[in-house]
Amino acid sequence: MNVAVFVKASLDPNMLRVDSSGKILVEDIPLAISEYDRNAVEEAIRIKEKHGGKVVAFSVLTWGPLQKRVREAEQVLREALAMGADEAYLLVDEALIPGNPYTTAEALAAMVRKVGQFDLYLTGEGSMDTLSFQVAARLGEALGIPAVSYARAIEVADGKARVTRDLEEHLETVEVSLPAVISVTGEINKPRLPTLLQIRRAFAKPLNKLSLADVGYTPPSGVVEIRDLKLLAVSRKNIMVEGSSLEEIASKLVDLLVKEGIVK
Amino acid sequence: MKVLLVAEKPGLLPELAGFLKDLGSKLGGVEAIAFTAAPSLDEAKKFTTYGFAKSYVAVAEQAFPDQLAKAVVEIIDKEGPDLVVGVATKMGNEVVARIAGAKGMPMFTEIVDVEAGDGAVLFHRAVLGGRAISVLKPALPAAATIPARKYEAPQPGEPGEVVEVKLPPSALSLVKVEKKEKGGINIEEAEIVVGVGRGFRKKEDLAMAEELANLLGGAVGCSRPIAADYHWLPEDAWIGISGKKIRPKLYIAIGISGAPQHMSAVMDAKVIVAVNKDKNAPVFQYTDYGVVADLYQFLPVFIQKLKEKLGG
Numbered sequence: 313m314n315v316a317v318f319v320k321a322s323l324d325p326n327m328l329r330v331d332s333s334g335k336i337l338v339e340d341i342p343l344a345i346s347e348y349d350r351n352a353v354e355e356a357i358r359i360k361e362k363h364g365g366k367v368v369a370f371s372v373l374t375w376g377p378l379q380k381r382v383r384e385a386e387q388v389l390r391e392a393l394a395m396g397a398d399e400a401y402l403l404v405d406e407a408l409i410p411g412n413p414y415t416t417a418e419a420l421a422a423m424v425r426k427v428g429q430f431d432l433y434l435t436g437e438g439s440m441d442t443l444s445f446q447v448a449a450r451l452g453e454a455l456g457i458p459a460v461s462y463a464r465a466i467e468v469a470d471g472k473a474r475v476t477r478d479l480e481e482h483l484e485t486v487e488v489s490l491p492a493v494i495s496v497t498g499e500i501n502k503p504r505l506p507t508l509l510q511i512r513r514a515f516a517k518p519l520n521k522l523s524l525a526d527v528g529y530t531p532p533s534g535v536v537e538i539r540d541l542k543l544l545a546v547s548r549k550n551i552m553v554e555g556s557s558l559e560e561i562a563s564k565l566v567d568l569l570v571k572e573g574i575v576k
Numbered sequence: 577m578k579v580l581l582v583a584e585k586p587g588l589l590p591e592l593a594g595f596l597k598d599l600g601s602k603l604g605g606v607e608a609i610a611f612t613a614a615p616s617l618d619e620a621k622k623f624t625t626y627g628f629a630k631s632y633v634a635v636a637e638q639a640f641p642d643q644l645a646k647a648v649v650e651i652i653d654k655e656g657p658d659l660v661v662g663v664a665t666k667m668g669n670e671v672v673a674r675i676a677g678a679k680g681m682p683m684f685t686e687i688v689d690v691e692a693g694d695g696a697v698l699f700h701r702a703v704l705g706g707r708a709i710s711v712l713k714p715a716l717p718a719a720a721t722i723p724a725r726k727y728e729a730p731q732p733g734e735p736g737e738v739v740e741v742k743l744p745p746s747a748l749s750l751v752k753v754e755k756k757e758k759g760g761i762n763i764e765e766a767e768i769v770v771g772v773g774r775g776f777r778k779k780e781d782l783a784m785a786e787e788l789a790n791l792l793g794g795a796v797g798c799s800r801p802i803a804a805d806y807h808w809l810p811e812d813a814w815i816g817i818s819g820k821k822i823r824p825k826l827y828i829a830i831g832i833s834g835a836p837q838h839m840s841a842v843m844d845a846k847v848i849v850a851v852n853k854d855k856n857a858p859v860f861q862y863t864d865y866g867v868v869a870d871l872y873q874f875l876p877v878f879i880q881k882l883k884e885k886l887g888g
């Protein structure tokens with residue numbers, strides 16, 4: 313059972329940086345492995361542990377500046393390797409920055425076509441920076457295989473996957489023939505934390521860098537133009553309610569809520 | 577501009593028509609065609625009365641995203657729309673993403689606003705955990721989904737032309753469907769919401785939050801892990817970008833760290849209070865009144881003081 317897993321080096325929404333006008337300073341926000349892609353890596357490793365085979369991680373760099381970001385994207389892939397992936401591929405090309413789900417999915421598909429065939433392709437349901445929820449569905453189209461989104465359980469047997477899709481009103485279990493693309497939710501598993509030894513060993517695993525020329529894909533230009541990226545302003549009182557005892561703090565808070573007209 | 581509306585069920589056509597009206601008022605000269613799937617043509621016809629030039633209907637009891645997408649791709653090949661628009665349900669996002677993938681179009685998931693002028697459109701999206709808005713200009717043709725339940729239905733008019741289409745087979749087969757439990761709480765309507773997070777150690781301890789909510793005449797909501805991981809509360813209590821957006825008079829976040837994906841959905845609250853034992857918790861950036869304390873020690877005292885106030 314060979315599993316490809318797609319991980320994004322996402323802007324970390326917990327580490328936002330802005331200028332005085334509220335404009336997001338993209339270049340100053342660190343990249344981190346997108347939260348649900350970590351679940352996808354975990355699921356891939358669990359499937360490997362049960363069924364044998366290998367896990368290969370793929371990533372396309374979608375944020376610049378390239379020089380600075382390559383190291384961060386490698387770090388994200390190293391994390392997947394430390395968790396238990398066997399090999400990783402990173403596609404870096406100016407023409408894919410800033411990324412959008414269309415060119416990113418096409419580039420990922422070109423990468424796997426170059427590297428080999430897999431039984432299963434896993435990724436997170438959406439990335440934590442742009443939340444587009446598109447890549448799994450697009451990969452299904454690009455690779456010409458079935459795609460199933462929002463998995464909170466996957467069972468693999470006899471060339472098939474049984475997948476429980478987490479939809480708004482119900483859990484829907486479906487069966488699909490492999491190969492297939494599956495996107496996972498954050499609830500599917502609890503990702504393991506690699507040990508120090510595993511982190512060190514990850515540096516000995518192959519991490520290959522590719523360019524668009526290597527994978528034979530030319531993205532269309534100007535598909536999406538980012539006109540603006542602005543932080544939503546928060547204006548709160550930011551008062552810390554303090555006192556020498558919990559009783560005092562609680563009384564002060566009650567009084568404040570009375571003053572606000574909420575407690576009557 | 578020609579717009580194809582994609583509704584995985586006919587009940588979504590009215591809100592798509594609402595979006596179309598908004599787009600038309602900004603852009604002028606919008607022509608619309610619609611696609612939906614329904615158990616019968618008659619069922620679909622109840623919802624095709626919003627001035628669509630043509631409505632394509634796939635008759636099916638149940639359909640998977642791949643089938644719907646394939647059917648829509650055929651319609652696109654015939655009609656050549658500039659814009660394909662669905663509703664940002666999980667199903668709708670998946671269907672439209674497949675269509676966009678098959679047709680090589682950019683797609684904009686859950687657009688919160690549209691700007692239009694000179695025949696060009698700009699889409700606004702919430703990104704970075706809901707904390708930021710990006711303004712994006714697509715090359716047309718493009719696809720998008722609109723937030724569910726955002727747009728009001730316009731006045732219905734004459735039923736337009738309805739064309740039945742066949743659904744191709746799906747690569748998926750259905751094994752079973754389990755309905756999710758509903759709590760019957762409506763935190764979107766509540767004036768006061770007490771939000772609980774992973775600072776609570778076990779389900780029984782939520783009784784303190786419930787007591788507080790009862791005292792204040794409010795409802796209990798929660799962060800994603802409380803509903804989705806632990807199932808301590810039903811999913812309709814889940815607050816955040818992937819749950820409910822709320823705008824109460826008062827939101828009290830208790831044992832919630834203040835992740836952007838949670839806090840961006842409570843920013844319209846009039847007053848925000850947080851109780852967290854970690855003075856550096858990000859939640860305090862979003863609060864009017866912050867209390868640094870162990871919730872297990874603070875809540876009983878706070879409830880007592882409130883009772884005194886309300887009783888007296």
Ligand SMILES: Cc1cc2nc3c(=O)[nH]c(=O)nc-3n(C[C@H](O)[C@H](O)[C@H](O)COP(=O)(O)OP(=O)(O)OC[C@H]3O[C@@H](n4cnc5c(N)ncnc54)[C@H](O)[C@@H]3O)c2cc1C
Nearest residue numbers: 773774775799800816817818819831832833835838853871
């Ligand atoms: C794409 C995406 C979508 C997401 N959507 C949502 C969403 O819709 N809603 C949502 O909520 N999250 C969402 N999340 C998850 C989010 O990032 C956080 O992981 C989550 O909100 C954390 O929940 P929490 O605050 O309850 O838990 P934690 O982050 O673990 O915080 C617990 C807090 O409790 C405090 N605490 C612990 N013990 C005590 C005590 N005894 N007394 C007082 N305080 C205590 C701690 O100091 C800590 O701050 C999403 C994430 C992603 C990537």
